[in-house]
Amino acid sequence: MVNKQPRKRTRTDATWGENVVLADFGAKRRQEMNRLRDQHGTHIRGEDSWASSQLMEAISRSTDSGRLARGREYFRGGKVLSVEFAENVVAGLIHGSQLEPFETSIHLRGLTDRQRDFVHHEMLTDSSHVRSLLGGGAPGLDVASVLLHPGHVNRVSCTCPDKSAICKHVVALAYSAAERLDRDPSLLLKWRGLNPQELLRPVQGWGGGGVGASPNRQPQEQERLDKQANQPEQVDSEAFWGTSAELIEWEPLRWESGMEQGDQKALNEALRSVTWHAVDQLKAKHELEVCYETLENVEPMFYYETRLSGSIDKTADEVSDEDGTNSTERTGRADT
Numbered sequence: 001m002v003n004k005q006p007r008k009r010t011r012t013d014a015t016w017g018e019n020v021v022l023a024d025f026g027a028k029r030r031q032e033m034n035r036l037r038d039q040h041g042t043h044i045r046g047e048d049s050w051a052s053s054q055l056m057e058a059i060s061r062s063t064d065s066g067r068l069a070r071g072r073e074y075f076r077g078g079k080v081l082s083v084e085f086a087e088n089v090v091a092g093l094i095h096g097s098q099l100e101p102f103e104t105s106i107h108l109r110g111l112t113d114r115q116r117d118f119v120h121h122e123m124l125t126d127s128s129h130v131r132s133l134l135g136g137g138a139p140g141l142d143v144a145s146v147l148l149h150p151g152h153v154n155r156v157s158c159t160c161p162d163k164s165a166i167c168k169h170v171v172a173l174a175y176s177a178a179e180r181l182d183r184d185p186s187l188l189l190k191w192r193g194l195n196p197q198e199l200l201r202p203v204q205g206w207g208g209g210g211v212g213a214s215p216n217r218q219p220q221e222q223e224r225l226d227k228q229a230n231q232p233e234q235v236d237s238e239a240f241w242g243t244s245a246e247l248i249e250w251e252p253l254r255w256e257s258g259m260e261q262g263d264q265k266a267l268n269e270a271l272r273s274v275t276w277h278a279v280d281q282l283k284a285k286h287e288l289e290v291c292y293e294t295l296e297n298v299e300p301m302f303y304y305e306t307r308l309s310g311s312i313d314k315t316a317d318e319v320s321d322e323d324g325t326n327s328t329e330r331t332g333r334a335d336t
Helices: 027-040 050-061 065-076 113-125 128-134 141-147 168-183 187-191 196-203 219-230 237-241 264-272 278-296 316-322 327-335
Strands: 015-017 020-022 080-086 089-094 102-108 153-158
Touching (some): 080 168, 089 168, 102 168, 113 128, 128 196
Antiparallel strands (some): 080 089, 102 153
16 A cells, blocks of 8 residues: 655645645745744744743633643644734634634733833833843732733633633634743733833833844834734735636536436335335336436537636527527427
8 A cells, every 4th residue: 555645735736636626825924924033033932931921821720631732733733823912802813623713812801090000100110120021031029910910811702612611722822822922022011001112111222032032123023023924915816726728627427327326226125115016116117217318318408618718608599500400490300
């Protein structure tokens, strides 16, 4: 037995098999993003920052090991199509078992005005909080307990059919969000509804960066890469699907008698169940043969040409007229 290795598909790779077109539209974009991340620094999961560890601890508390493992596989397999941070919400699209991606989100309990003022004041008066956060560590104990801890995750949602508290798609979103926080820890400030530009101003020029991040990495650069990753790729339909001259050609259909197909024993048993004796069975079988012969010898009512050629359906009369045969001649042949 020969084992055939699967062929790697690219964006324009399409194969007809079992009447299905298989194609990978996102390969080119993923290759480009991998190249950009190699240029600007790549983070390897495992060296978790403080912010990402708080998020993953909250998620792991509310689900089982199986969904954690499946969610990690989804994340590593590139099934997280997009991730967006907003105030107290991170949302994403996860490619699952259905055609449309699942919409997932993780919600945090918002900061009160008093808590926001406290964090704002502490970070501006003591830059060590900001430097520690940018270095991937935790700010001061008082600031950290207000800014983020596992208890702040109060709601998750996903459009998948899984009714568990946290499904594998939410886990995949959490892994992707944690990776973003590892690469750019200042993203936590935006996530919590704070102003990153104002809070980072006292330490501008300090090359702390995130865990595994480039020393010169700026939040604006990360936002630019994130926006570029979410831009839809323009695909030339003619280059992918081909032109009308490259249509698939099928072999002419071969007529076969319907009565000769299938299980004859099952047919005879079915006929015996609705007839009284062998003579009735023979008559019923004969009637079926007549029906099949009528279907096989019926004159086509429409003449179909390739749709892409711009032609329209023609009746059998029109086709015969074009061939020099009029309706009178056909009627004469039918009468004779």
